[in-house]
Amino acid sequence: MKFLYLVACNLRRKKLRTLLTLLSIGIAFFLFGLLGALKLALTGDVSIANADRLMTRHKVSIIQMIPISYQARIAAIPGVSGVTAQTWFGGIYQDPKNFFASMPVEPDEFLKMYPEFVVSDAHRQAWRTTRNGAIVGRTLMERFNWKVGDRIPLSAPIWRHADGRDAWEFEIVGTYEAARKSVDTSQFFFRYDYFDEGRGQNKGTISWFAVRVSDAARADAISAALDREFANSAYETKTEPEAAMMQGFAQQVGDIGAIITGILGAVFFTILLVSGNTITQGVRERTEEIGVLKALGFTNTLVLGLVLAESCLLAVLGGVGGLGAAWLMTIGGSPLPSLLPVFYVPTPHLMLGAGLMVALGLITGALPALQAMRLGVSEALRRQA
Amino acid sequence: MTTDQSPLIRIADVDKTYRRGAEEIRVLAGLSLTVQCGEFLALMGPSGSGKSTLLNLLGGLDRPTRGTVEIGGERIDALSDRRLAGWRARHVGLVFQFYNLLPVMTAERNVELPLLLTHLSKADRRKHVATALAIVGLAHRTSHYPRQLSGGEQQRVGIARAIVTDPTLLLCDEPTGDLDRKSGDEILSLLQTLNREQGKTIIMVTHDPHASSRASRTVHLDKGQLSAAAPA
Ligand SMILES: Nc1ncnc2c1ncn2[C@@H]1O[C@H](COP(=O)(O)OP(=O)(O)OP(=O)(O)O)[C@@H](O)[C@H]1O
Ligand SMILES: [Mg+2]
Numbered sequence: 001m002k003f004l005y006l007v008a009c010n011l012r013r014k015k016l017r018t019l020l021t022l023l024s025i026g027i028a029f030f031l032f033g034l035l036g037a038l039k040l041a042l043t044g045d046v047s048i049a050n051a052d053r054l055m056t057r058h059k060v061s062i063i064q065m066i067p068i069s070y071q072a073r074i075a076a077i078p079g080v081s082g083v084t085a086q087t088w089f090g091g092i093y094q095d096p097k098n099f100f101a102s103m104p105v106e107p108d109e110f111l112k113m114y115p116e117f118v119v120s121d122a123h124r125q126a127w128r129t130t131r132n133g134a135i136v137g138r139t140l141m142e143r144f145n146w147k148v149g150d151r152i153p154l155s156a157p158i159w160r161h162a163d164g165r166d167a168w169e170f171e172i173v174g175t176y177e178a179a180r181k182s183v184d185t186s187q188f189f190f191r192y193d194y195f196d197e198g199r200g201q202n203k204g205t206i207s208w209f210a211v212r213v214s215d216a217a218r219a220d221a222i223s224a225a226l227d228r229e230f231a232n233s234a235y236e237t238k239t240e241p242e243a244a245m246m247q248g249f250a251q252q253v254g255d256i257g258a259i260i261t262g263i264l265g266a267v268f269f270t271i272l273l274v275s276g277n278t279i280t281q282g283v284r285e286r287t288e289e290i291g292v293l294k295a296l297g298f299t300n301t302l303v304l305g306l307v308l309a310e311s312c313l314l315a316v317l318g319g320v321g322g323l324g325a326a327w328l329m330t331i332g333g334s335p336l337p338s339l340l341p342v343f344y345v346p347t348p349h350l351m352l353g354a355g356l357m358v359a360l361g362l363i364t365g366a367l368p369a370l371q372a373m374r375l376g377v378s379e380a381l382r383r384q385a
Numbered sequence: 386m387t388t389d390q391s392p393l394i395r396i397a398d399v400d401k402t403y404r405r406g407a408e409e410i411r412v413l414a415g416l417s418l419t420v421q422c423g424e425f426l427a428l429m430g431p432s433g434s435g436k437s438t439l440l441n442l443l444g445g446l447d448r449p450t451r452g453t454v455e456i457g458g459e460r461i462d463a464l465s466d467r468r469l470a471g472w473r474a475r476h477v478g479l480v481f482q483f484y485n486l487l488p489v490m491t492a493e494r495n496v497e498l499p500l501l502l503t504h505l506s507k508a509d510r511r512k513h514v515a516t517a518l519a520i521v522g523l524a525h526r527t528s529h530y531p532r533q534l535s536g537g538e539q540q541r542v543g544i545a546r547a548i549v550t551d552p553t554l555l556l557c558d559e560p561t562g563d564l565d566r567k568s569g570d571e572i573l574s575l576l577q578t579l580n581r582e583q584g585k586t587i588i589m590v591t592h593d594p595h596a597s598s599r600a601s602r603t604v605h606l607d608k609g610q611l612s613a614a615a616p617a
């Protein structure tokens with residue numbers, strides 16, 4: 001620690017050069033942070049998907065409807081501990097660009113199935129007693145400046161009333177919060193009974209079932225049993241773990257992971273050259289000074305450590321600045337809420353960033369540090385005379 | 386390191402050769418030298434005669450090609466690099482012609498550098514630094530950067546850095562070589578004081594007969610060998 005001042009002094013020597021290097025490192029880590037958030041936003045946090053939740057949908061595709069009457073048959077399958085129906089509503093508020101997810105659900109079943117949506121008892125109660133009541137996520141409320149009690153008209157081109165109208169009216173009876181950061185709080189949930197009564201076609205059908213199993217280890221067997229139950233029926237089903245469905249969505253967006261990794265690889269390669277050059281030049285310029293330190297009794301190992309500490313300090317300062325900026329930018333919520341409802345830098349990504357900073361410091365410092373270590377005292381001192 | 390009676394430095398039959406391509410340059414050829422504790426020795430000789438080379442051997446900055454260098458009873462030519470560095474930190478103070486202060490640090494921080502290698506606490510380090518700077522008469526300029534100091538003042542900082550660990554031996558390579566007469570004289574007086582009052586053994590390389598007259602003994606280096614000073 002007492003050497004930290006010495007290390008910091010060396011970075012202050014050429015302020016502009018240090019500043020520019022810090023800036024490039026900072027930008028690289030800023031990109032790293034944002035791309036990490038983007039990847040999460042596009043692919044979902046598969047790692048947090050519940051292993052004990054399955055999705056049962058029409059075998060052909062998720063846009064084909066299946067009868068709600070299946071619910072009782074699913075519930076009767078051994079190992080199934082809960083089941084609830086969800087349907088894609090596709091409601092539009094004022095303008096199609098104000099996109100958000102809206103879904104009819106059965107309130108009690110739904111909230112039991114998804115404890116990550118946190119709703120107060122008062123709001124739950126209001127939802128039970130208000131037929132056209134809706135529960136809205138916090139970020140969505142903030143986005144449109146809605147308040148509890150507001151009446152919200154949505155139009156749903158795919159769900160028209162019997163007379164052909166596509167206008168639906170809802171009353172916001174409550175809001176939900178996220179139990180975890182990765183939970184999307186920009187959705188709009190309303191009651192299935194209100195929906196089913198109001199729609200003019202396809203009554204009694206839904207998009208998919210969320211199924212909870214009592215033993216995650218037996219999820220595969222239960223899925224198979226479930227699909228067997230409806231085999232050769234008019235609506236054959238396909239059941240898969242929640243994570244698989246999230247991944248399925250992700251793959252539709254393309255192999256985002258590979259693209260992002262590619263971009264970051266190029267960025268970091270450039271940074272390696274930039275900051276490697278800064279450290280190498282810095283060390284070369286102070287050959288005599290390193291000679292003096294050794295003459296004073298600094299060991300070769302200590303000199304090696306000082307140069308490495310310098311390159312690591314540079315990388316960490318720049319990295320913390322850049323990654324910190326990315327973190328701050330996303331902490332207040334997504335900058336593009338309609339496009340990317342869940343947008344933040346996930347903690348494992350932050351840790352990876354910290355690891356990268358140290359790695360960057362060690363790699364860029366390795367060569368100049370070895371040079372400084374090997375430098376002979378008398379040769380170094382002679383350069384000046 | 387030793388009692389006042391036994392010699393502090395004993396160099397016996399030392400060779401130092403440098404290789405420049407195929408050519409071998411024998412800078413020191415079978416050189417021997419004994420220095421008593423408390424001496425103030427001036428080392429003179431023509432440019433390129435190997436004065437700095439000899440000083441480097443004494444300071445453990447370099448090793449002889451042949452022969453032994455014994456200081457305070459220790460064969461420093463036989464120490465590993467690591468132990469030699471530790472030995473330097475404890476036992477020698479080096480003063481350079483061009484001061485060799487780190488430009489990015491204040492006088493105080495420069496003087497503190499050798500103490501970073503000790504186990505002293507921050508408060509103790511500060512105390513030692515203040516004492517050393519007071520001895521060289523720079524107590525009032527502790528937070529100045531080298532570029533804000535005159536040559537003579539910078540050399541005083543250099544001397545403070547050399548004495549801050551209280552070493553027995555001071556090795557000075559042309560300490561007044563870059564200074565005007567007046568500043569040079571002040572530096573020489575300071576070295577004399579350190580020699581007389583603090584009992585430092587000093588070896589000083591110089592081209593200047595005026596400077597060597599301040600020493601208690603002068604030796605000449607020429608053609609790789611030492612000879613006692615011819616009376617001027
Ligand atoms: N590392 C080295 N490699 C090759 N030659 C060297 C090396 N160090 C010193 N020499 C040579 O050894 C000789 C003595 O050098 P040294 O620096 O000891 O002389 P000096 O007496 O101190 O001279 P000056 O009075 O100019 O400082 C010179 O010819 C020098 O070129
Ligand atoms: Mg010399």
